[in-house]
Amino acid sequence: MKDYMPGLIISLIIYIILELVNWQVYNNVMPFGVLISFLVSYVIVSKHNIDTRKTVSAKRRILGYITYVFIFLLCVYFSLPELTFNQAKEKVLNNHDITIEETYNVPLLPDNEWNPFETNWAYFFEGVNSMSEKISIMVIPDTGKVFVMD
Secondary structure, three states: OHHHHHHHHHHHHHHHHHHHHHHHHOOOOOOOHHHHHHHHHHHHHHHHHHHOOOOOOHHHHHHHHHHHHHHHHHHHHHHOOOOOHHHHHHHHHHHOOOEEEEEEEEEOOOOOOOOOOOOOEEEEEEEEOOOOOEEEEEEOOOOOOEEEEO
16 A cells, blocks of 8 residues: 555645646636546556566656656646636626626536537626626637627
8 A cells, every 4th residue: 555655645736736726727617537537547657666666677667657747748738728717707808898796607518529628617707787787608618709698
């Protein structure tokens, strides 16, 4: 069990950092499916690296580790939505006559295709315009599309 601890600690630290970024920057819309799979598998990979220290050269272990980190970073890059929460909010304020009173996330219905890097949530803004009419606007974080809801 102690051989799993270094990988477990590193995975937990990375997970906490990703959750904080998701919470602070993306308002909890970032998809985590692939990233969690990689973090869990990292625990096993790090144990394997500890077990093969005597039989596999250091160069080969380092090359495998660098490849693993590179693939993980690619997954992080593809998991990031195009728009942060603040960018979506600015887009709404700049393109629509609205005073935002409430913001929250709404679930999106999945397409027929499965995409592990696509977010399943949208930013939703409610407020009033200059004529005191209630207005609701939804922004898709992955594409930046804006929908005015009736």
